[in-house]
């Protein structure tokens with residue numbers, strides 16, 4: 001069976017890869033300035049943050065380590081369940097370290113709010129959040145996001161690490177899919 005091209009499933013490109021590159025570079029420069037003289041531990045939230053983590057870390061001119069956590073609040077659908085489970089914990093001890101959580105998108109904020117509380121109990125020297133995208137109209141809990149790339153409308157987006165049912169993470173742009181993709185009917 002021939003696979004159709006991913007771009008054929010895209011209804012709209014919201015943010016281009018060029019815009020993302022520029023924004024990630026700006027965030028990296030700010031982080032470099034803010035943590036000057038420190039050693040940083042970047043904590044990526046699997047799996048969506050893998051792409052932004054790879055780009056962001058190369059824009060940070062400081063000694064830095066990376067680690068990953070896998071947290072689940074979504075199945076393969078598109079709406080938040082509010083249920084957060086740690087599927088994979090950190091390898092590193094974060095006590096006394098400057099920790100920056102790197103996330104792809106903040107929707108209700110429930111996932112990061114839980115993660116933040118959970119990591120704070122391990123007594124890091126500091127704990128901040130960096131997210132590429134945020135949907136402010138969807139927020140259900142207050143969350144202090146120190147580094148934010150873009151605000152997006154309340155639409156389900158894919159690409160640059162973000163998936164729908166496991167696919168589309170390797171699209172270079174942030175995109176909205178055609179309605180038919182969710183219905184399962186061919187475009």
Ligand code: 5GP
Nearest residue numbers: 080106107108109110111155156157162163
């Ligand atoms: P929250 O706990 O903030 O509601 O959800 C955060 C997580 O939900 C993100 O890490 C991501 O996995 C998922 N998510 C929220 N909105 C979207 C979206 O528009 N597209 C995709 N692919 N995932 C989303």
